[in-house]
Amino acid sequence: NAGVTQTPKFQVLKTGQSMTLQCAQDMNHEYMSWYRQDPGMGLRLIHYSVGAGITDQGEVPNGYNVSRSTTEDFPLRLLSAAPSQTSVYFCASSVNRGPGELFFGEGSRLTVL
Amino acid sequence: GDSVTQMEGPVTLSEEAFLTINCTYTATGYPSLFWYVQYPGEGLQLLLKATKADDKGSNKGFEATYRKETTSFHLEKGSVQVSDSAVYFCALSDKGAQKLVFGQGTRLTINP
Numbered sequence: 351n352a353g354v355t356q357t358p359k360f361q362v363l364k365t366g367q368s369m370t371l372q373c374a375q376d377m378n379h380e381y382m383s384w385y386r387q388d389p390g391m392g393l394r395l396i397h398y399s400v401g402a403g404i405t406d407q408g409e410v411p412n413g414y415n416v417s418r419s420t421t422e423d424f425p426l427r428l429l430s431a432a433p434s435q436t437s438v439y440f441c442a443s444s445v446n447r448g449p450g451e452l453f454f455g456e457g458s459r460l461t462v463l
Numbered sequence: 464g465d466s467v468t469q470m471e472g473p474v475t476l477s478e479e480a481f482l483t484i485n486c487t488y489t490a491t492g493y494p495s496l497f498w499y500v501q502y503p504g505e506g507l508q509l510l511l512k513a514t515k516a517d518d519k520g521s522n523k524g525f526e527a528t529y530r531k532e533t534t535s536f537h538l539e540k541g542s543v544q545v546s547d548s549a550v551y552f553c554a555l556s557d558k559g560a561q562k563l564v565f566g567q568g569t570r571l572t573i574n575p
Binding site for chain 1: 497
């Protein structure tokens with residue numbers, strides 16, 4: 351049982367480049383979300399989705415886009431990377447249409463030079 | 464808005480010591496409360512939860528009681544092991560909200 355799968359695990363970008371972090375879950379969860387983890391700041395919500403075709407902004411959405419065309423996939427797009435986006439990114443899903451108990455991926459460490 | 468405050472880390476203990484990690488919260492409604500644990504190189508995983516006042520969540524020897532009067536959800540374990548070394552996050556989810564609000568995390572190291 352794969353759970354929540356994130357790719358890539360590590361990525362280095364130059365300022366201004368764009369990229370997509372992939373997230374897939376095989377648990378048929380309706381709720382999916384993206385968090386970023388920074389030292390001393392816990393996890394902060396970037397975007398979330400309560401079902402296919404529905405997305406909304408979280409606490410720190412600027413510089414990121416998401417889409418939810420299927421139940422399984424929830425990619426996070428960085429449009430023009432900035433050093434402030436250097437972080438560890440976690441995708442998480444939940445069976446209900448609310449966060450409840452979240453199941454996390456293993457994380458994607460992004461460095462923007 | 465909603466917020467969670469955890470005790471500052473890092474916390475270092477010897478094996479078999481008693482553990483307490485403090486967590487207090489601010490919420491407008493009646494939230495559900497969670498403790499998540501993050502082992503090195505891994506994502507977070509749910510450790511325990513409580514959904515209403517006076518509920519006690521427990522798992523793997525860890526316990527936490529939802530105290531509405533003190534707005535607290537402190538994590539405790541009677542005898543820690545080296546394998547408990549990890550980062551622990553307290554979190555809340557207010558009813559109707561679409562997100563979990565996390566504390567800053569507390570790094571715990573257990574020495575043999």
